[in-house]
Amino acid sequence: MITESIIPLFVAIPLAGAFLIALLKRIKGIPDILGVLASGSMFILSILFLLKMEIAQRIIYNIGNWGGFNEVLGRIVGIQLVVDGLTIFMLLIINFVAFIVAVYSVNYMTRYTQKWQFYCLFLLMLAGMNGVLITGDLFNLFVFLEIASLASYALVAFGTEKRELEASFKYAVMGGVASLLILMGVIFLYSNTGTLNMADMAEILTGSEQPALMYLVFGLFLAGFGLKAAMVPFHAWLPDAHPSAPAPISAMLSGVLIKALGVYAIARVFFTVFGFPHQISIILMTLGAISMGVGALVALRQWDMKRLLAYSSISQIGYIMVGLGIGTPLGILGALFHLFNHSMFKSLLFLDSGAVEYAAGTRDMKEMGGLSKKLPVTSGSTLAGAMSLAGIPPFAGFWSKLIIIIALVEASHMKLAAWAVLMSIVTIAYILKVTRFAFLGALKDKYLNIKEVPLLMRISLIILALVCIFGGLLLIPEVRDTFLSPAVRVLISGMGGGV
Template identity: 40%
Template sequence: MVVLFILIPFVLLLVLNLPFKFLNARIAFWLSVVLFSTQALFVLINSLFAWSNYPAVLGQFLIFKLWLDPLAFIMLFTIAIVVLVSLLVARSTITTEKRSFNFINLLLVALTGMNATVLVADIFSLYVFVEITAVAVFVLMAIEKNKFAIEGTFKYLVLSMFASVFILTSIAFFILACGDLSFSEIHNAFLANSNIILLNFAIGLFLCGLFIKCGVVPFHGWVPDAYSEAQSAVSVLLAGIVTKITGIYVLMRLFSSVFVLKGSFHNLIMLIGVISIVFAALAAFRQDNIKRMLSYSSISQVGYIVLAIGCGTPLAILGAILHFFNHAIFKSLLFVNAAALEKKFGSTDMSIITGLGSQLPVTSVTSLVGLLSTAGIPPLSGFWSKLIIIIALFNAQQFTYGWIALLASVLTLAYFLFMERNIFLIKTETAPEGSDGVPFGIKFCEILLAAITIGVGLGFPFILNSQILQLKGLLY
């Protein structure tokens, strides 16, 4: 039954393109809203095991070998939320009927690709679906065909191809060493402990490819351009979920339950994570555009997740998963805020919109929630995941990395407060008019995402024992 997560968006995509007159952007929009919310709700209300029980008759048709565990469940939920938000933002920022229709179709392709990436149990199929997501995103980034967006797309495209070449080379070595590409076979090959040189070489290549796709620091060149030049709805999609699924989720999946690593790889991954945390946080100070600042902040937060994955203890992986979810939510929130500012004032340059933010009360409040959560201020969701990561680092005797991670939070707080003060807190003499001019769709997204951030943060101590710690056991 799990395959329905892939087949339903695919079928909807086909149906939308049947040659009927009544299939316009409006219909497509509402059908997609229904689809995305259904995915989020289904994941929420169904227990994991309901999905693996289905009538035997259906079993004959659903021959796809997929892999569903709590990690995949959280990912499916996150994907649904962020894609829904991106769709709602696009409704008010993309005005042409034709372009809007194309946007929705490509969003469905990206959703199919990401759902499948989360569910596959074979390393080459994983690559195929990562590439599908990437292609959909290339086109989405260039959908407005602005000069800068086109150039950002080209940069992303070439670097992404390099990443693909690394990953494919690694896949060739996996064929050589294991003879098969399914996760279980590769895991068995690691356990059998033969061909260990070949396997380590393959892991190294795969890691290079993944680092480019994650956009962590030595390979981060494309990230700020891609995030900041794309259309605002696409920025939300790209920063909120696409880079995370195609890079970090794959890293998490492979390095927590498929590959069996030696210590040197753990150290390498942790080092890369720490470098991105610090470097990107420092680089964020120098930015004068909100979207660029958010991009660097995104690289820095991704560094935390990579650091936790590198640490590799069950508690650290748990922290990585939680930070993944939280970061997807609050980074989408901040990019939606940027979209609101862009919609209202036509720019996200801080020197132009200084002090104007106070005209947008909802945006102003929700952005405060988002950035306090990013910086890890206690009652909000970001605090808990960072706390778990840092505790896990100290537990694993990684004191240096633990302290750096802790102190970098202060940096995050500093540059975000700088931004918040510049844009929202300085009062200018222009009094706000009756309506603040932000479309309802964007406001709805801001409130929804801020509510999730606050809700997860406040409810965290209560669900910690009953829900979250169980994930740790189920991962393996």
């Protein structure tokens, strides 16, 4: 079947792109063309998939087509790729953002040397993230997670100045610890169930008693994936790593990497494999609430534009975690919708900060002022992203926050709902600081001669801004049923099973 054979291409195309770029780096223009083409074709493929998939369908693809799928001793040995509603949802978000970022980088990355290395690593990171999404095998998930993480360590250090290298080192050490914890979790789980296939694992765990070992595995996975997702006790790498990376990579890291490796993996493992036990619900909500508060309050004090946005990412991840933690269909819908919105507005805001840096040469908001007169597109798109982040109706971010808060009230977590509302007010405060100090006010003399950023950068900013403005339309029932509901259904159907 044609749709089935597309699945491995989600990993193969970016890998091929990365290696061909390394091979043909001497030819001028090849890195740009291949980078944009590879990520663009992935986006088109994921749209194709969305249209072809029937509701509640689950496509399984056997890699290698060998004997390992004939149930040796009742277990599947080979690696399976699995695509369901949640996978498609994430694939679309990631490949869309990656495509936009690739287009943006054509102009932006002229600030750096060795552009081919950037596109090569970028595509490797994309291959790793797509791999994490489509795999149905827990160890395979770990391998792809490492590919994406290693590429991102190198990308954070891309500027090779002292600050970048330090941030990258910190990120690499913490990411390495996270990977070790995840690997240990996988080992314990394998020793307990005798299989690595996630669907098999869920089946085996359903009937069994809760051995004490499972709690250890919960802890290991929570810490490991939590570190990748930058939830609060594990967030220390993020405020350094995201500002140090080149702006397109900050957008990728904050927009999609922490979601693919962190939030998606947590959702997949705890919902599909473990069947969402009650303890996890409480832990996710607690950590989410703490992340929300810490991220937002620390962001208030930042003057570096990208650092402020990085702390804001921690806060927004908190909202997503709280939504997932409620565990009701409405809560999960809110969490996934907020995940979508956060990818859009946060990548937009990071790309905007890159555009300001490109034009004005600074990220310090104290030095900016009045830039909206010189950079109309940048300031307009920043405003759209900021309003979506702050949750002003009718921007997309408002609807997702509203759903999460309604879900909290419905599940009678009144205090948490009040906390979420309070923190969204703080969000308005810190994001207004960006628009006020960077774009409004009097224009400083040294910025009299700056020009608006090049065309390709403007196009990508405008597209993302439009998504931020009209993203709320995804909640229209017909659209919701093809895009959001299948993903929610996957997580709901995973609950109840497992441990």
